[in-house]
Amino acid sequence: MARAISTKRKSVNTAIAGTLGFLMFFPILWILILSFKTEEDAIRAPLQILFDSGWTLDSFAAVQARSDYFKHFSNSVIISVGSTLIGLMIAIPAAWSMAFVPSKNTKNVLMWMLSTKMLPPVGVLVPIYLIFRDTGLLDSRFGLTIVLTLMNLPIIVWMLYTYFKEIPGEILEAARMDGASLREEVLYVLTPMAIPGMASTVLLNIILAWNEAFWTLNLTAAKAAPLTAFIASYSSPEGLFYAKLSAASIMAIAPILIMGWFSQKQLVRGLTFGAVK
Amino acid sequence: MSTKASRSAARLMISPAVILLLMWMIVPLVMTVYFSFLRYNLLSPGATPWAGWDNYYWFFTDPSFKDAIWNTLALVGGILLITVIGGIGFALLLDKPMFGTGVIRIMVIAPFFVMPTVSALVWKNMFFNPVNGIFGNIATSLGFQPIDFFAEIPLLSIIFIVSWMWLPFATLILLTALQSLDQEQLEAAEMDGANWGNRFWFIMLPHLARAITVVILIQTIFLLSVFAEILVTTNGGPGTATTNLTYLIYVSSLLQFDVGMGSAGGVIAIILANIVAIFLMRMIGKNLDA
Amino acid sequence: MGRITLEKVTKSFGDVEVIPPLDLEIEDGEFVVFVGPSGCGKSTLLRLIAGLEDVTSGQINIDGQDATDLPPAKRSLAMVFQSYALYPHMSVRKNIAFPMRMAGVPDDEQKRRIEAAAKALNLTDYLDRRPGQLSGGQRQRVAIGRAIVREPAAFLFDEPLSNLDAALRVGMRLEISELHKRLETTMVYVTHDQVEAMTMADKIVVLRAGNIEQVGSPLELYKAPRNLFVAGFIGSPTMNIFDGAEAAKFGAHTAGVRPEHIEVVSPEEGYWTGTVGVAEHLGSDTFFHIHETGLAETITVRAPGDVAYNHGDKIGLNPRTDLVHKFDEQGLRVQ
DSSP, rough: OOOOOOOOHHHHHHHHHHHHHHHHHHHHHHHHHHHHOOHHHHHHHOOOOOOOTOOOOOOHHHHHHHHHHHHHHHHHHHHHHHHHHHHHHHHHHHHHHHHHSSTTHHHHHHHHHHTTSSOOGGGGGGHHHHHHHHOOOTTTTHHHHHHHHHHHHHHHHHHHHHHHTTSHHHHHHHHTTTTHHHHHHIIIHHHTTTTHHHHHHHHHHHHHHOOOOSSHHHHOOOOOHHHHHHTTTSSSSSSSSSHHHHHHHHHHHHHHHHHHHHHHHHHHHHTTTTTOO | OOOOHHHHHHHHHHHHHHHHHHHHHHHHHHHHHHHHOOOOOOOOOOOOBBTHHHHHHHHSSSSHHHHHHHHHHHHHHHHOOOOOOOOHHHHHTTTTOSOOOHHHHHHHHHGGGSSSHHHHHHHHISSOTTEEEEEHHHHHTTTTTOOOOOHHHHHHEEEEEHHHHHHHHHHHHHHHHHHHOOOHHHHHHHTTTHEEEEHIIIIHHHHHHHHHHHHHHHEEEEETTOHHHHHHTTTOOSSSTOOOOOHHHHHIISOOOBHHHHHHHHHHHHHHHHHHHHHHHHHHHOOOOO | OOOOOEEEEEEEETTEEEEEEEEEEEEEOOOOEESSSSTSSSSHHHHHHHHHSSSSEEEEEEEEETTTTOOOOGGGGGEEEEOOOOTTSOOOOHHHHHHHHHTTTTHHHHHHHHHHHHHHHTOGGGGTTTTGGSSSSHHHHHHHHHHHHOOOEEEEETTTTTTTHHHHHHHHHHHHHHHHHHHHEEEEEEEEEEHHHHHHOOOEHHHHHHHHEEOOOOOHHHOSBBHHHHHHHSSSSSEEEEEEEETTTTTTTTEEOOGGGEEEEEEGOOOOEEEEEEEESSEEEEEEEEOOOSSSSSSEEEEETTTTOOTTTTEEEEEOGOEEEEEEEBEEEEO
């Protein structure tokens, strides 16, 4: 039974939580404001929210002209979506096996897969770098997609496994009795039932891949660089650049922010990696 | 609970994932170990003679190694402390009834979507910059000397930036766990005479134990490899003040092109990570029954 | 057609043998109930017939064909699961159509069979709903509908009524019985509830620890239980069982008499005497739980509803001696 809460209590809670939430969000809000200012406005009076010289889209245009945003944007999309989809294709059968045909090794296999995530990327940086250099994969979207697929595969398997576990095995057995082949069972029964879980998995992995900033920085140069590397090129200041940096930042994070906000429910589920209910 | 046919199908279906991960783990690992025993610099092509334990010796005796270990531990420990305690606080707060829960939750989650390079650059320029940054401006307008964050408290500044990204994550997981707590348990405890502190300590915190484990486990995996935030803010400096193990290895292998030395560092990083991993896996074994 | 025979079938999980060698014949058109306490292997046996588990050894024949190694889909059996196992993302219509879709039945034929099944099961108004929007009884009927449209050689039911409340259970029990009379298709039904077994079965198979204790019609089992286990399992309330000197008077090591075969009389007229512990007045019947009889801790007696004794009353008991069941030292029935 929920107890009746007074409006006053509720208002106090709202004020405290709202303030803290606003502080967390403030840096993002701030660069959003800066990105519409002129460079002079942006630097002259940092604390001033008002626009002295009116708002402008110049910074966005300048960023596109200076470092070809759309090329990096499409790199990010291809790499994050590509690695997630490939990962999904490998992980769905694996998770099916572990969830519905468990053996005494299942738990060990799962733990082992997760433990490959414990391998620090830097520990294998040198060989991967050399392999990529010698096979011409350096600075290629394909190479990066493969690396990110392997990076996130354990997480995808783990998450799908936890979602599949919630689906009663009897339903799959019913499909088998009804004459469905293994392919039909996975395609027509399991997959549609697991769609919410898969959506969460896909969302989380796109975010992880989109924001991955070790391999993307070390294995790409100009051609295949996604937005993480694109923004890193703004690390050395050149004259008045706050507005341009803000515009570039907003352009780099906006796709994920918008996607995240529109799919909040699935995302919250996904963000807990399926480990907390 | 299955037939031979489904068991062999299961083996077939799990093998691509297992084989790929096995390759991803073994091949580079073996190469790293092998390289770590060679005198191998990309700038001096040609022979790569056997170096024995030299690379390890130089890596261990390099003063920056000790700093890097310390910085790595301080980074992981500091961020875990901030995010777990802060996350519990946020979760308790957001669990209370209030208006506009959705909007507030969106604002709190948002930093998790911001890529490391962006958050590092934004904090560095717009907030930490002593002349043009917001913190500097506030300090000046209040009559204080602004702090030059990356010169005076570089490591803390990095901890702060990374915590900003991971605090939402911890909050979300802990909030989800808190919401699954049966309210009747709390009411029963209240009837039994437990005050808020008791209820938090004896009921909420044990209920959160599993979620806290998950937070620590997942964050540690990512935090051991903090890289981009350092690369775009301090480049590991001043001196080695913000060089963690990941960054140190990056410097020796990709900036100084010393493959042997970088690999030796890589092996050490793997061993360290394994020590942490064993410790963590023990914890999960206890707290995760999946 | 739906004749199923099991020859020397065994099943082990690892080192644990859950079904020791077992033979069983199920005739075409028969309603066979597997009954037994939980963990007796009855569900495993059903799953072996369904093909959802492999037999460890032995052979399963369906209509004379060796089906031991056939996958479930090829055995022309339909199954109704305990949890109904409906596909939550499909409408009732699509759920019922699924097995036909898998079998490649033409669309107009699918439509015809769905409508026939829906009409027979009172589901016509619900065809476009999702399973989540249906009540327990309706879901049960959808599961049955999905089984019917396949026109299988035999239906398998795995405790289909255990998730329903008591009133619905009685209703569904009748519906399934009527369905069987109408279709005249073999049905194999698993339950732990002996009332379901007694009311529905042509043939009951009583199982304990994977062994068949007795096979027979409900009345055979009631009248002549082969051993103490069956005697105690079939019948409600359960048979009163006693041994020692009182049993010896009937020439048995252990003797049993059903509650409905004991007459309540005044203490002076009674063959046995006892003290009423609890009297449960149901109106039509009264159940007495009687102590201090010298037979067993508690003796249960079923008396007509107007027999009025209460807690603490002394009463006399007269068993119908011709209906006392006798068992030897091994617990087996003696004539």
